[in-house]
Every structure is written in C-alpha cells, then in structure tokens.
Amino acid sequence: MKKRNKRTGPVMLATTVFALVALSLSAVSEEEPAMAPLQLAAATLEEVEPRTPISAVPYTIVAPGSYYLTASLAAANSDGIIISADDVTVDFRGFGLVGVRPHRGVLLNGARRNVEIRNGSIRGFGRGIYAQERANDGHRIINMRVVDNEGAGIYLNGSFHLVKDCTVSGNADSGIFAYTTSIITGNNVYFNAGDGIWTYLGATVTHNTVNANDGAGIYVSNYCTVRDNTVVTNNLINDPMLGGIRISDDCFVKNNTVGGNGRAGIFVQRSGNALEENLITDSPSGVFFNTRGNYYANNRFSGNGTDLMNTRGNKRGAGNGSF
Structure with missing residues (x-):
C-alpha cells in the first residue's frame, strides 16, 4: 500500500490562501490608489498676526495693528516712534532705540488707548516712553530697558x-x-535722580526691586497697595519728607523689605494707612508718622536709629x- 504524504493537505491550503490574499490586494491597489502623505505648511507669524516692520526712525503709527523693529535704530534729532492710533503693539524684538535730548523715545501722541510696547531698550532721549494726556488708558509696557534719559524713564498719565x-x-x-489704578510689578528700578516709582489713586506696586534712587524708592498716595517689594538705599538726597517708601492717604503697605534708606x-x-509685616532696617527712623490715624502691626525692625x-x-x- 502506498504511504500518504502528511504535508500535502496543509501545503495546498496555504498555497490557496496566499493566492487569494495576493489577488485581493491586487484588486484593492487597482481600484483605490494609496493616498499621498498629507503635507501641512506651518503658518508664519505674519500670516497669524499681520505685522508692519519699522526699519527707520522717526516713524509715525497712524493705524491700529502690530508693528516690530527690524534692527536697532538711532533718532538723530527727533522723537523715535510716534503713536497716533489706538490698539497698537510695538515689539522691539530685542533691539534698541537710541536718541538725543529733548526728544521722546516713544511718544503716545494725544489721548491713546490700548498701546503695548515690549521687548527692547530705549536710551538717551529726553523721556523714554511718554504719554502726557490724562485720557490715556490701558497701556502696557513689558520687558523694556529704559535707561539714561534726561527726564522720566517711563511716564504714563491716565489710568x-x-x-x-x-x-x-x-x-x-x-x-x-x-497714574491712577495702574499695576507696577516685577521691575528693577535704580540710580534715578527722582523717585524710583511714583503712582497715585488705586495703584498696585508689587514685587519690584527699587535701589539707590535720589528720591523716595516708592512714592504712592490715595488707596494704593504696596507689597512684596525690596526697597534699599533710596532717598539719597536725604529729604526729611521722603524715605524708602513714602505713603499718603489710605494706602496698604505689606511684606516689604526696606533697608538703609535716608531719613x-x-x-x-x-x-x-495700614502697615503690616514689613522688615525695616538700618535707617535713621524705621517708620516716621507725620500724622495720626494710621495702623501698624507685625512689623520687624533692626539697626534703625529709632x-x-x-x-x-x-x-x-x-x-x-526688634531683633
């Protein structure tokens, strides 16, 4: 009797299945060609937010929008950037603007609203950033270096x-x-010939480092909050009506480190006014009350004359x- 080959059945089955799969794949490839990979083009910043370059000064902005510096620029005998529109952003992109007195580095011309200036430096003008009109509203100055100007570094009237x-x-x-109801936070302010920070009516001054200014380090009045600042070696002119922090009328002063200031x-x-949880050291007077009707608690003192x-x-x- 002839022996049966035990491998014949499985081999024939596998061969048949392979042929059917190949035929099926061939049919799919003929009827539905494979799709090409999807190509996604990244949008440029200008496509997301159209921006206008500033390549020379003086430059006057007359329409809302976003503007940017293309390089560091020098104003020979004029203001640098004049903003005569609302809803404007100027991004310095790390570049600088240099000028001469008595002009302004950035002038907000008239009563402007919603202007942002950021990411650069301004040096050598009469005033660095200047908004004179009281009706100015809602401006933002962020990550700017404003140094060696003849007048105020940053001057913002309005609210x-x-x-x-x-x-x-x-x-x-x-x-x-x-001016009023502003927020001044996270700044380094030093070696200025007037007060380091001056603000009024409902403002918040917080997390600033304020050193070695000729006038008061921080000067506030009327319902302002001053907290979490470091204020050292100010009032270099030794004015008897100033100090590291000078306050007037209903202000709240809390958790500041105040040391080595004049008077x-x-x-x-x-x-x-209310003074709470401040550390006050190394001044002729730790706290000098010029009038009655204030409150003070949990303040710590060291090294003061009184x-x-x-x-x-x-x-x-x-x-x-004291400690």
Whole structure:
C-alpha cells in the first residue's frame, strides 16, 4: 500500500490562501490608489498676526495693528516712534532705540488707548516712553530697558496701565511714573535722580526691586497697595519728607523689605494707612508718622536709629518688634 504524504493537505491550503490574499490586494491597489502623505505648511507669524516692520526712525503709527523693529535704530534729532492710533503693539524684538535730548523715545501722541510696547531698550532721549494726556488708558509696557534719559524713564498719565518686568535706571527724573489704578510689578528700578516709582489713586506696586534712587524708592498716595517689594538705599538726597517708601492717604503697605534708606524706611505723610509685616532696617527712623490715624502691626525692625517715630494717635497692633 502506498504511504500518504502528511504535508500535502496543509501545503495546498496555504498555497490557496496566499493566492487569494495576493489577488485581493491586487484588486484593492487597482481600484483605490494609496493616498499621498498629507503635507501641512506651518503658518508664519505674519500670516497669524499681520505685522508692519519699522526699519527707520522717526516713524509715525497712524493705524491700529502690530508693528516690530527690524534692527536697532538711532533718532538723530527727533522723537523715535510716534503713536497716533489706538490698539497698537510695538515689539522691539530685542533691539534698541537710541536718541538725543529733548526728544521722546516713544511718544503716545494725544489721548491713546490700548498701546503695548515690549521687548527692547530705549536710551538717551529726553523721556523714554511718554504719554502726557490724562485720557490715556490701558497701556502696557513689558520687558523694556529704559535707561539714561534726561527726564522720566517711563511716564504714563491716565489710568489702568501695566508696567511689568522692566529695567529703569539712570534717568534724570523719576524712573516710573504711572497714574491712577495702574499695576507696577516685577521691575528693577535704580540710580534715578527722582523717585524710583511714583503712582497715585488705586495703584498696585508689587514685587519690584527699587535701589539707590535720589528720591523716595516708592512714592504712592490715595488707596494704593504696596507689597512684596525690596526697597534699599533710596532717598539719597536725604529729604526729611521722603524715605524708602513714602505713603499718603489710605494706602496698604505689606511684606516689604526696606533697608538703609535716608531719613526713614517708611514715611507716613497722612492718615488712613495700614502697615503690616514689613522688615525695616538700618535707617535713621524705621517708620516716621507725620500724622495720626494710621495702623501698624507685625512689623520687624533692626539697626534703625529709632524704630517708630511719632506713634501717638496711631493704632499699634500686635507683633511689632526688634531683633
């Protein structure tokens, strides 16, 4: 009897299946060609946000939009950038703007709204960034270096401004001037011939480092909040009405480090103020009260000539002490 080949059945089955699969794939490839890979082109920044280059100064902006510097620029005998429109952003892109006195590096011409200036430097003008009209509203100055100008470094009249993460130094007047309900935060302000920071009416001054200014380090009045700042070696002119921080009328001053300032660490001009949890060191007077009707608590003192001056008529809370 002839022996049966045990491999014949499986081999024939595998061969048949392979042939059917190959035929099926051939039919699919003939009927539905394979799709090419999808190509996605990345949008450029100009396509996402159309921007206008600034390649020379003086340059006047007359329409809303986004503008940017293409290089560092010098203004020979004029203002640098004149903004005569609302809703404008100027990105310096790390470049600088250099000029001469008495002109302005960036001039906000008239009553402007919603202008942002960011990411660069301004040097050598009469004023660095200047908005004179009281109706200016909602400007933002971010990551700018504004140095060695004849007047104020940053001067913003009006309300609801933001000055953030800037370096402002060597100016022949105040470093930062921002009027009502503004926020001034995260700045380095030093070696200015006036006050380091001056603001008024409902402003917030926080997380700034303010050193070696001729006037007060921080000068505020009318419902301002001053907290979490480092304020050292200011009032170099030794004005008896100034100090590291000078406050007037209903301000809240908390958790500041105040050291080595002329005349007083904190000079309290008027009433309605509250001073809490400040560290005040190495000044002739730690806190000098020029009037009654203020409150102070949990402040720490060290190395002052007198920690607290003229406390009569002011309310002492718990926790004030020397170490």
